[in-house]
Amino acid sequence: MQDAERKLLSLLMPEGLLEYFQIQEVDQVEDQLHIYLDELNIPPADYQSSKLESKGFMPSTEISDFPIRGQKVTLHVRRRRWTVLDSGEIISRDWNLVQQGARMTTEFGLFLKKIFR
Numbered sequence: 001m002q003d004a005e006r007k008l009l010s011l012l013m014p015e016g017l018l019e020y021f022q023i024q025e026v027d028q029v030e031d032q033l034h035i036y037l038d039e040l041n042i043p044p045a046d047y048q049s050s051k052l053e054s055k056g057f058m059p060s061t062e063i064s065d066f067p068i069r070g071q072k073v074t075l076h077v078r079r080r081r082w083t084v085l086d087s088g089e090i091i092s093r094d095w096n097l098v099q100q101g102a103r104m105t106t107e108f109g110l111f112l113k114k115i116f117r
Helices: 003-012 095-101 106-115
Strands: 021-029 032-039 052-057 061-068 071-078 080-084
Parallel strands (some): 032 071
């Protein structure tokens, strides 16, 4: 993604979102925007030293966001899951820990909390 495009998107999306998610698709249906996001394949901090294999995504979660240019916005967010190869355990990122331990804005922390309750 070019710098200008990324900067524009970062102004329209919840702050910090593009650090963890990639926009896959944007659909405009009448007066509503649907933005589809997938979590990036960045292993959770607790498993950095483990051998992991990405196993796709959990079901999509729909979140209503602030309107953009008078259009309602729905974010369709898919969280990634991994298999720990040594144990066979299926894991996903613990967004509550990310919110507490990461440098992120209150807006993004509340956004994550709203999604993954």
